[in-house]
Amino acid sequence: MTLSRGTKAVLAVLAFIAFSFIYIPLGVILINSFSADKGLGWPPSGLTTQWWAKAIENDGVREALWTSIWVAAVATLVALVLGTLLSLALGRYRFFGRESISLVVVLPIALPGIVTGIALNNVFTTFLGGLTIYTLIIGHATFCIVVVYNNALARIRRLGGSVEEASADLGANAWQTFTRVTFPLMRSALVAGGVLAFGLSFDEIIVTTFTAGPGITTLPIWIYQNLFRPNQAPIVNVVAAALVIISILPIYIAQKLSSDDDRGAGVM
Numbered sequence: 279m280t281l282s283r284g285t286k287a288v289l290a291v292l293a294f295i296a297f298s299f300i301y302i303p304l305g306v307i308l309i310n311s312f313s314a315d316k317g318l319g320w321p322p323s324g325l326t327t328q329w330w331a332k333a334i335e336n337d338g339v340r341e342a343l344w345t346s347i348w349v350a351a352v353a354t355l356v357a358l359v360l361g362t363l364l365s366l367a368l369g370r371y372r373f374f375g376r377e378s379i380s381l382v383v384v385l386p387i388a389l390p391g392i393v394t395g396i397a398l399n400n401v402f403t404t405f406l407g408g409l410t411i412y413t414l415i416i417g418h419a420t421f422c423i424v425v426v427y428n429n430a431l432a433r434i435r436r437l438g439g440s441v442e443e444a445s446a447d448l449g450a451n452a453w454q455t456f457t458r459v460t461f462p463l464m465r466s467a468l469v470a471g472g473v474l475a476f477g478l479s480f481d482e483i484i485v486t487t488f489t490a491g492p493g494i495t496t497l498p499i500w501i502y503q504n505l506f507r508p509n510q511a512p513i514v515n516v517v518a519a520a521l522v523i524i525s526i527l528p529i530y531i532a533q534k535l536s537s538d539d540d541r542g543a544g545v546m
Contacts, residue, residue, distance in 0.1 A: 279384035289521030303524055311519035316512055333516040342500035349411070349496060350479035353418035357475045358468060360419075361426030366460075369434035370442075387424040394420065402489065407489040417489030418482060429471035433464050470531070477528030481521055497521060 306320065313322030334340050367382050386394055398420070402413040441463070442529060445455040469513040483498040490499070501517055 280504075298455050305514060307522060308519045311512075311515040313512065315516070329512040329516045330381045333513045336513060338495070338500060338504075339497075339513065339517055341496045342495045345411075345495060346480050346497040348453070349415055349418055353422045353479045354472050354476045356387045356415070356419040357422035357426045360431050360473050361423045361471065362464075362468060364423070364427050365430035365434055369431050370439070383427055384424055386420040390486035391482075392488075395485040398485065399488040409489060411491060411494055414486060414494060414496075417485045418479040421482075421485070422479055425475045425478060426468065426471035429467045429474070432466060434465035437463055471529040473531045477525055480528075481525050 282515055310320070310322065312325045312327065313329075315322055315324045364379075364383055368376055368383075392504035395417070398413070398417045399409070402416075406413065437460075441459055442455050445459045450458065481498055483496075483502060486496055486499055490496070495503070497517065500522070501514055501521070504514050507514075
């Protein structure tokens with residue numbers, strides 16, 4: 279289907295407006311992180327790097343950053359294990375209730391975050407004795423599993439079962455087939471899913487609000503708590519800019535891996 283020149287122009291203008299609506303505010307945050315002003319005014323009266331140095335020296339920021347990294351890393355590890363096992367079970371075998379289980383797995387990321395957060399909060403406070411760092415990890419793992427599961431399941435469906443059948447015909451048992459055939463072919467999909475899961479957990483705030491124990495502060499929560507404190511505004515800008523940059527990296531890596539896989543699949 280060939281588009282007319284006028285249609286292409288209209289689509290280009292609409293795309294420009296949409297991207298501007300998304301990325302101009304991010305650019306403003308990045309510029310404000312170098313602003314010499316102590317407030318959130320625009321345009322900045324000058325540029326400086328002093329707020330970046332103060333953000334690095336801020337104990338609250340460093341503690342929140344470490345908490346975010348720790349929670350995201352553990353939640354991603356849990357998601358990789360459970361998401362991979364679920365994708366293998368639902369992608370390779372047919373059994374009663376298979377589609378229902380698939381729906382239950384995907385549901386946490388389809389529901390509004392506040393609904394998931396309230397539901398988890400009720401379970402944790404009623405049956406597990408309260409909120410801790412571990413309830414926060416479990417809360418993040420619920421939606422991180424979906425990302426890993428979707429990536430792994432898509433790869434399993436693309437692979438088909440012929441390579442595993444060939445491995446079995448050559449005398450390999452189930453474990454040897456998985457470690458020497460299935461897993462190497464799934465590796466890039468799992469890495470992409472894990473990277474996306476880490477990024478999703480790292481900047482999550484809604485579920486975190488309902489599942490974090492007392493005194494536990496992640497980086498997004500720290501930004502929210504200090505956003506309207508005048509003396510913290512410059513540092514909040516720095517942390518927000520750093521969070522944007524950090525969030526871009528997992529998306530780029532995952533997209534790069536997916537693009538390489540697609541080119542490889544086209545060659546085969």
